[in-house]
Amino acid sequence: MTFARVRSILGILTLVGLTAGLYLGLIWAPPDAYQGQVQRIMYVHVPTAWVAYLAFLVVFIFSILYLWRGSETFDQVAYASAEVGVVFTGLTILAGSIWGKPTWGVWWTWDARLTTTAILFLIYVGYLMLRSFVEDRSRGARYAAVLGIVGFLDIPIVHKSVEWWRTLHQAPSVMRPEGATVAPPMLFTLLVSVAAFTLLYLYLLSQRLHLERLDAEILERSREG
Amino acid sequence: MNRGMVRFLVGAAVIVAAVAYLIWGGVQEAIVYFYTPSELQAQGDLALGKRLRLGGMVEAGSLTKDPETLTIKFRVTDGTASVPVRFTGIPPDLFTEGKGAVVEGTWTPEGVFRSDLIMAKHSEEYHPPAEGEKAPSPKALYRSLLKEEGS
Numbered sequence: 001m002t003f004a005r006v007r008s009i010l011g012i013l014t015l016v017g018l019t020a021g022l023y024l025g026l027i028w029a030p031p032d033a034y035q036g037q038v039q040r041i042m043y044v045h046v047p048t049a050w051v052a053y054l055a056f057l058v059v060f061i062f063s064i065l066y067l068w069r070g071s072e073t074f075d076q077v078a079y080a081s082a083e084v085g086v087v088f089t090g091l092t093i094l095a096g097s098i099w100g101k102p103t104w105g106v107w108w109t110w111d112a113r114l115t116t117t118a119i120l121f122l123i124y125v126g127y128l129m130l131r132s133f134v135e136d137r138s139r140g141a142r143y144a145a146v147l148g149i150v151g152f153l154d155i156p157i158v159h160k161s162v163e164w165w166r167t168l169h170q171a172p173s174v175m176r177p178e179g180a181t182v183a184p185p186m187l188f189t190l191l192v193s194v195a196a197f198t199l200l201y202l203y204l205l206s207q208r209l210h211l212e213r214l215d216a217e218i219l220e221r222s223r224e225g
Numbered sequence: 226m227n228r229g230m231v232r233f234l235v236g237a238a239v240i241v242a243a244v245a246y247l248i249w250g251g252v253q254e255a256i257v258y259f260y261t262p263s264e265l266q267a268q269g270d271l272a273l274g275k276r277l278r279l280g281g282m283v284e285a286g287s288l289t290k291d292p293e294t295l296t297i298k299f300r301v302t303d304g305t306a307s308v309p310v311r312f313t314g315i316p317p318d319l320f321t322e323g324k325g326a327v328v329e330g331t332w333t334p335e336g337v338f339r340s341d342l343i344m345a346k347h348s349e350e351y352h353p354p355a356e357g358e359k360a361p362s363p364k365a366l367y368r369s370l371l372k373e374e375g376s
Binding site for chain 1: 230233237259345
C-alpha cells in the first residue's frame, strides 16, 4: 500500500469516527446529573489531552531514535508530531477553559494541573521555535531532539499532578486503579471519541509528514538544479 | 551574530523566562493550592492579611443568602475543623451545600474568611440523572456567562 493510500484511508476512518463521536456525544449520551449538558465538553477535552500526550510520546521516542540512529525520517516524524501536539495542547486548554467557566466558575486558575499543562505548552512551543530559527537543519534537529526528550518529563507530572497535589481540577475518572467512575454510556462515548481523535492524530501526522517530505524533495532538487 | 540568531535568542529568552517563572512562582503556589480549614486555624494570626485559598466541603445547613446585598455566608469544613466564610458576589452555579468548593480571599481577625471568588470543585464521577430526576437545564448553567440576563 502506498503512503498516499494510507493517508486517504486514515482520512475516511477519521471522518467516520468523528461523526460517530459527535452523534454519541451530543445526542446519544445522557447529560450529567450534576453538571448537566456542559459535561459533554468532556468528549472533546479528554481526547485532545490524550492526543497531546500521545503526540509528545511519539516526539520522545523518535527523538531518541534520531539521536541514536541519525536517520532523517525519525526526525521528520518527531517534528510533525510536535506540531500536532502543540495544537492539541492548545485545544485541551481551550476546551478545558470553556468547561471551567460554567462548572468551576473561572476560566483559569493556577492549580497544579493547569500550571503544569501551561508549562508543557511552552516547552513544545520552544521546541518548534528552536526548529524554525536554527538555520542549519541537522543542528536544529539535534537540539530539538534533546528538548523533545527532556520536555517529555513534564507529561507524567501533568498526569499525576491531580494526585500529588491539591488541585481544583478533578482526579482521573478513567485511568485509575479502582476502575472508571464514569457511567457506562458516558464511558463508551468517551472511548469512541478517544479512538476517533487518535485516528485524527494519525491522519494529521501522516499529512504533515507528507508535507515534510515534499519540502525535503524540493530542497534536494533546488540543490541539484 | 546575524539577525535570525538575535531573533531566536530573544524568543528563546522569553520562553525560558516564562517557564522559569511558572516553575518558581506558579508551581510553588500550585503545590499548596489551598489550605484546609484545619491548616488555616493552625496558622492562626500568621495567615492574616495574606490573600490565600481555602478549600473543603460546604457544610450542610450552613448556607445563607442575602439577596439584597448579594452576600452569602457559609462554612467550609474538612471534617475536623470548619471555617465561616462571607462572600459577596455571584457564586458559580454548581456551588451548593455538601459539595466541594475552593474560595479565594483573606482571613480576618474576627475569625471569618472574607472571599470575593468562589470556585466549585466537582468530583471525578459522571453519571446520568436518576429516574425522575432532571438534569440542570442548560440555561441554569449558562447563567454565570450571561450575567445581565439573571439580574
